[in-house]
Amino acid sequence: MIAKTKRVRDYKQLNKELPTLRYVDPEFVYINLTTQRCEEYRLDVKKGDYVKLGQIIGERDGCFFKQPIYSTISGHIEDKVTKIDGTGIEVECITIRNDFKDTYDETITDRPDSVIETMTQKDMVEIVKQKALVGLGGSGFPTYIKLATEEKIDTVVINAIECEPYLSSDYRLIKDQPDEIFNGLKYIMQALNAKQGIIAVKKTKKALIEVLENEMKRFQNLNIKIAKLGDYYPQGWEIETFKNATGIKVPIGELPMKYGIVGFNVSTTESIYEAIKHNLPVTKRFVTVNGDGIKFPQSIRTRVGTSVKDLIKLSDGFIEDADELEIVIGGPMMGSSVKNDDVIITPTTTSVLVFKSVDHKEEPCVRCGSCVYSCPVDIQPVAIMNAVKRNDTEALKQLEAGKCIECGLCAYVCTSKIHVTDYVRKGKSLIR
């Protein structure tokens, strides 16, 4: 109501403690050839070709970086199809029929620790770039660019906050593979020559803190600490995490590297470990299937490229008594809703949420100010909304609409159930 709201009901208890279902062998996988950023591609294989797990089958292009495309299973290439990816856009995909043998490509070999110990930043950046690693928290930003920074880095922050409601894929990852995360952090610290590493986790996730503290005993020689941060939204927003974990305030719009700090998502850290140690690209990931529109919510460890239809089938399908459903890829606060269930799991897909669609009755705005009080970047959503209605770009600039991070809190707290975030988004695009 009329007060600062930072808590968002988290709904995680639904499935965070359930065992993870292993579903790593779908009959077909669909590897996306284009992404939101890269709209061009080159395909090196043709229909009928046999590919191995971890083999390069092409290259994405069309933006400021190039990215090899990897096969995530071994099997035969089939047709090109059009599917939807996690951002809700249509992408071209290549179908691979699984031969259920998981034959690894010749290049997928373990690096001995002695070799890794002598590696420099340049070597590691090259591996990370070669393995097409991206920010797995959902951003999809190439990891090698962050890792190749030339600024002096003091602190590496591993973001394990996962502040979005419903999501528990990072939670499951930390519980299952804490060793990989610590090793990944070790490699990052080695590459950047950083003095300390911080793993930021919500203080309410006691189970994770136990696991991490236990694991930390094996990494005594490294300066790693666990930052237990408050349970509120958007704690996982990079700048907020940095501020609370290290006390460094990074101004919005500036690169954190300038301030001697760099952040990686916990899944990204694990993927860096896989790439450097096992020379593997991202082939598997944890996906949360959750929401009130699905019969049996659970976490699934699945192959990248799996169809979401399969995962929904594994979770007993949609509930029957709903007329309209929403499928959200990503968190409920910031994730995008897709137009049908013909979606593929890409490396950046954290979750598949199915909700009963609720049409909130909009009341007139009563200027209660909840959105202003709750905004994490201290702008005034209600004033921006009114400026958008007037088409007043001058006022939008004065109100700093561009600062918005689209966290969705303004619409979440709105007493009139107005979709304030949509208006602010419109405002941002008006002054861009």
Add this chain to the structure above:
Amino acid sequence: MKIIEKSAPHLRKPNASVIRMMRDVVIALLPLVVFAIYNHGLTAVWILAAAIGSMVGTEYIYYQIVDHVKRDRTKAEEIKDKITGLNKQINQAKATYQENQNKAEYDETVEKLKAEIRTSKETLKAYKQASTKEENKRFHLFNRQFTLYNYSILVSGIIYGLTVPDSTHVMIVIIGGVVATLLVKMIFGGMGQNIFNIAGFARAFIALGFGAAVGVSNHLPVQDDGTAGATVLGQLAGNPFTETSAFSLWDMFSGIGFPGAIGEASALLILVGALYLFLRKSFDVFVPLVYVGTVFILSTAVMFQQDIGWWYPLTHLFSGGLLFGAVYMATDPITIPVTRPGRIYFAFGLGLLTFVIRLFGQYPEGVVFAILIMNMFVPAIDYAKWSKSKFSKKSSLIFSAIIVLSIVAVMVGASNV
């Protein structure tokens, strides 16, 4: 089953709603209503009924008329309109024919249009036969925007009723309610669009429009001795710095048998309501705190300047509807700024104005006037260029300077009263 696309966020806060907020205000007002009826008997019932009835009724009738004007057009009317349009096209074709004498083209067009008219008329006939009486009814009255469902007009009505002095004629109350609802709420576009506090405007309107007829009676039903005459503020207006003898501070705090507006008397019950609203987070607690705090600080300053007792600031706190206005009228979110600093500036302005009006003016309605005046400054406070949602160093510096200046100004002013 259908899969639909929506934009993020896909979650909403479960217990945040305007209806809950407004209902909370009604609940917080209920003890005051009961107390008003206990204190003033039937008079209070009549005044409250008139205030609520006039506001709710005006809004109801207004929306009836608006909805009638914008009523959903029936299909029959649409077909009729189409036929009129076709006839106009024939006339146009005639005009063109007279200009260019192209007989063949004219015949062709007219024939086509006439055929269309014929089919339209047939559909109209078929439609009229087929449709039920309901659909053909000329007057469709809806209440799509009638805001009684979210309690907003009810809240205004109760607050207005509670601020009216007990000897006011019921007709005056009704006139005030109707005028305020029409002028302040309806013509600005209904709920959420009004610039002035509706209840405050109604109260000010009857005070200025009917003057002496809006007053306090000499005898209250719960009083046995009939000593009460003027209100505390009325007495203070005569001798600003002399303690009144008729009422103790406890009288003012509890409000039993205390003359004045029917619902503003009991500071105790108002504080209970405020506590409820605070616990439910249904109002912004900073506004009443800063408002009352400002009045208290300014009157304390005057107390030191005049060298009189603590009764002076306390009398100001507990009299003249300051608490009532601060808790129920100054917190109406529609007519106050949206940022926290803005709300604090606003509340400070209210306190300053209220105290200045009380000190130098003769009107007992200082609170209401202050609220209406500050309502006018809301767009200026919220102006995009300088409105910020956090205090900056510069703004807090200027604000503290203004506070000090106003304390000095009030003390200098008090020495010249």
